[in-house]
Amino acid sequence: xxxxxxxxxxxxxxxxxxxxxxxxxxxxxxxxxxxxxxxxxxxxxxxxxxxxxxxxxxxxxxxxxxxxxxxxxxxxxxxxxxxxxxxxxxxxxxxxxxxxxxxxxxxxxxxxxxxxxxxxxxxxxxxxxxxxxxxxxxxxxxxxxxxxxxxxxxxxxxxxxxxxxxxxxxxxxxxxxxxxxxxxxxxxxxxxxxxxxxxxxxxxxxxxxxxxxxxxxxxxxxxxxxxxxxxxx
Numbered sequence: 001x002x003x004x005x006x007x008x009x010x011x012x013x014x015x016x017x018x019x020x021x022x023x024x025x026x027x028x029x030x031x032x033x034x035x036x037x038x039x040x041x042x043x044x045x046x047x048x049x050x051x052x053x054x055x056x057x058x059x060x061x062x063x064x065x066x067x068x069x070x071x072x073x074x075x076x077x078x079x080x081x082x083x084x085x086x087x088x089x090x091x092x093x094x095x096x097x098x099x100x101x102x103x104x105x106x107x108x109x110x111x112x113x114x115x116x117x118x119x120x121x122x123x124x125x126x127x128x129x130x131x132x133x134x135x136x137x138x139x140x141x142x143x144x145x146x147x148x149x150x151x152x153x154x155x156x157x158x159x160x161x162x163x164x165x166x167x168x169x170x171x172x173x174x175x176x177x178x179x180x181x182x183x184x185x186x187x188x189x190x191x192x193x194x195x196x197x198x199x200x201x202x203x204x205x206x207x208x209x210x211x212x213x214x215x216x217x218x219x220x221x222x223x224x225x226x227x228x229x230x231x232x233x
Contacts, residue, residue, distance in 0.1 A: 009049065009108075017054050017095070019104045028111035035112055035197070040178045040185040040205075042113065043198035047191075049160065054096065055193045059162050061090035062221055065133055079136040079211075081219075084128035093129070093223075100158065100225045109227060113199060115155050118227045123149060125226075132172065132212050132220035140177050140207040143200050143226075152228035154200045161190040162221040170214040177205040190220055200226070 009023045027046075035044045050058075063069055069088045070081040086094055099105060101120035110118050121127065125147060132138070145154045159174070166172070168189050174196060176186040188196060190208075198204055212220050 017051060017099070019099055019102065019108070021104045021107065024104060024108035025111060028108050032112050032114065036114060040176055041199060041201065041203065043176065043186075043196065044112065045188055046195040046197070048193050049195035050096075050193055052193075054092075055162070057092040058090075058096055058223075059164060059192065059221075061092050062131075062162060063090070063129070065131060065219060070131070076139070077141065078138045079132070080138060081131040081133070082126075082128060083131075084124040084126070086122075086124060086128070089129065097124070097128070097223070097225070100223075106227070109156055109158070109197065112197065113156055115199070115229065117229045118155060119150070119152055119229060121147065121150065121226055121228060125149065127224040127226050130222045130224055132208075134214055134216060134218070135211045136220070137209055137211045138207040139209050140175065140181065140205050142202055142205050145200055145202070147228055150228060152230055153232040154226055155229050155232060156227040157196075157198050157200055157204075158225045158227070159196045160223040161194045161196075162192055162223065163190050164192045166191050166220075167214075170212060170218075170220075171210050172208050172212045172214070172220040174206060174208055179203040179205070181205055190222065 009020055009027055031044050035042050065081055069083050073080050106118050110116055172190050174188040175184040177184050
């Protein structure tokens with residue numbers, strides 16, 4: 001399920017940016033039916049989600065892979081970099097993450113997904129900034145669904161891509177696979193200012209299994225936020 005229209009869901013700009021409740025509510029009303037019926041599991045793709053200047057600030061301040069703040073993963077399942085310590089993130093990125101964990105965003109996600117009682121994760125456990133260098137990948141998988149610190153059930157993933165002028169020949173598309181793990185049903189290019197929201201279940205299989213082939217000096221960049229509830233059906 002994809003929305004190709006500019007959403008204009010924020011007011012202000014730069015350091016005064018925040019999500020607008022009325023605009024987000026209208027967007028959720030528009031997208032909720034398609035979200036619930038999306039193939040292969042509930043999800044939505046929203047382009048041009050953030051104001052241009054907010055996106056430009058976050059992209060410009062995105063940390064270089066050589067900086068020490070990155071946690072490196074290098075195994076058969078994944079080859080990537082992650083940064084979850086909000087205290088080490090650039091101010092523009094910290095502000096944006098705070099907005100994604102705000103009551104306004106929570107109410108939007110509840111209305112969009114039909115899941116009540118969503119709770120953000122201020123610790124960004126498993127989320128935060130992600131970066132894939134050339135040759136990196138993420139095998140098809142379903143996510144962890146239990147937050148060991150908060151003792152909550154994971155229900156929703158939200159991703160925002162930060163890749164300007166991304167060439168689809170470089171790979172890195174987010175693949176959504178069917179429940180039987182036989183084939184990808186959706187491939188979503190990780191282009192800048194594209195937001196992807198999907199429900200977290202035992203069968204929400206996703207990833208980008210083929211190694212990224214972007215040129216040296218380029219990486220596949222994203223923000224990841226996860227939302228939880230106290231119990232699940």
